[in-house]
């Protein structure tokens with residue numbers, strides 16, 4: 001069951017957040033203490049919902065839904081964010097502009113941070129600046145990798161796709177899984193979430209360290225990696241380890257990108273995969289490794305790599321002094337070859353993606369970006385492509401999604417190796433997946449097991 005989306009609900013949740021928020025501002029509670037405080041009420045709420053409304057019908061399932069990749073079927077519980085087809089994502093009821101306004105920036109920065117977003121997703125509450133800084137310190141203290149994981153990553157050929165390497169590194173972290181060893185020891189169900197939480201914190205903390213090591217091994221093999229700096233936030237350390245620590249604009253962009261991309265409700269392939277695998281009580285490391293491999297498909301996370309490849313090839317064809325007509329011709333050439341236009345369309349959204357809008361607003365606020373032909377080409381493609389896609393007449397959503405915009409800024413700032421882009425998406429999406437893994441254990445959600453049909457059985461059912 002997925003909670004129904006309505007403006008009324010969004011507003012009322014929003015109001016709850018701001019009232020909780022004023023109460024919370026004076027709090028010095030840690031993230032774990034804050035979650036601990038909320039767990040009993042959430043458990044009770046779910047128990048009551050099941051007891052009182054367990055038989056309420058949420059929607060119907062058509063043959064087309066079943067053939068069409070379960071698109072639109074309301075069938076999952078996912079509390080941290082809900083996606084409205086028209087207005088886009090809300091994190092516990094908060095829209096992107098609201099979250100940008102409410103969540104504290106890193107010291108010296110303006111953009112929301114991964115820590116602030118993680119706190120919001122896990123608790124539904126807005127943390128204070130002190131709480132996010134405390135969380136940054138905690139993550140920095142957990143960031144170091146076991147020696148054998150470093151050796152494993154260093155042993156991989158630099159021709160192996162960065163996403164394959166990332167999944168391997170993350171899966172190997174399960175060697176030290178608190179959840180797995182507690183489960184083997186024998187623990188009560190009510191304790192599951194606290195061990196899942198420990199693993200999720202380690203996952204979120206170590207993921208950028210693995211990702212930076214992969215980047216340096218493949219693209220700058222002779223340079224050493226900076227040590228974790230405990231005064232920096234998660235993204236500050238990541239950018240530093242990538243070798244771009246001198247560029248504050250780049251760091252700010254990645255803070256925004258990673259916060260924005262953290263969660264997109266439950267049904268998208270990576271989030272759903274991590275949740276499905278987690279529902280078997282596999283530990284959070286292998287659950288998220290599975291999610292990462294789901295992200296590595298070109299219709300999902302790999303699209304940001306494909307967008308850049310496509311836009312670079314468009315730029316080389318149309319040159320720096322392109323016109324809208326040049327873009328239009330290139331779009332038609334892509335479609336006429338039977339290819340999809342990467343960065344456009346969406347399984348749920350039916351409007352321009354507000355994450356795309358937020359990234360474009362970041363570009364507009366930075367003169368250096370506005371002078372970049374690649375950034376300009378991406379912005380102008382977004383003006384031309386919707387009409388072309390409408391005329392083409394296939395996609396249900398002719399507007400840009402977040403991936404249309406995410407890569408051009410990385411490219412401008414010198415991170416030009418676009419095969420690496422999905423890795424950054426993977427760091428971001430861990431925040432939402434980890435949130436669900438903690439809450440699924442806290443709420444005692446069962447193993448997932450939808451019913452499938454054969455074609456013959458469906459045909460028989462339909463005819464009867």
Ligand SMILES: CC(C)(COP(=O)(O)OP(=O)(O)OC[C@H]1O[C@@H](n2cnc3c(N)ncnc32)[C@H](O)[C@@H]1OP(=O)(O)O)[C@@H](O)C(=O)NCCC(=O)NCCS
Pocket residue numbers: 071298299300301303339340341342343344345346347348394395396397401402403
């Ligand atoms: C995101 C995506 C996978 C959603 O798929 P979906 O829910 O099946 O999309 P739709 O229902 O609109 O698809 C209907 C048709 O339009 C086509 N279509 C969808 N997006 C298209 C695009 N960007 N360019 C060209 N054709 C597209 C589909 O391939 C499908 O064609 P078919 O009937 O011949 O199979 C799809 O829009 C896509 O491939 N986009 C490009 C890749 C991308 O940007 N992915 C990142 C998503 S965040």
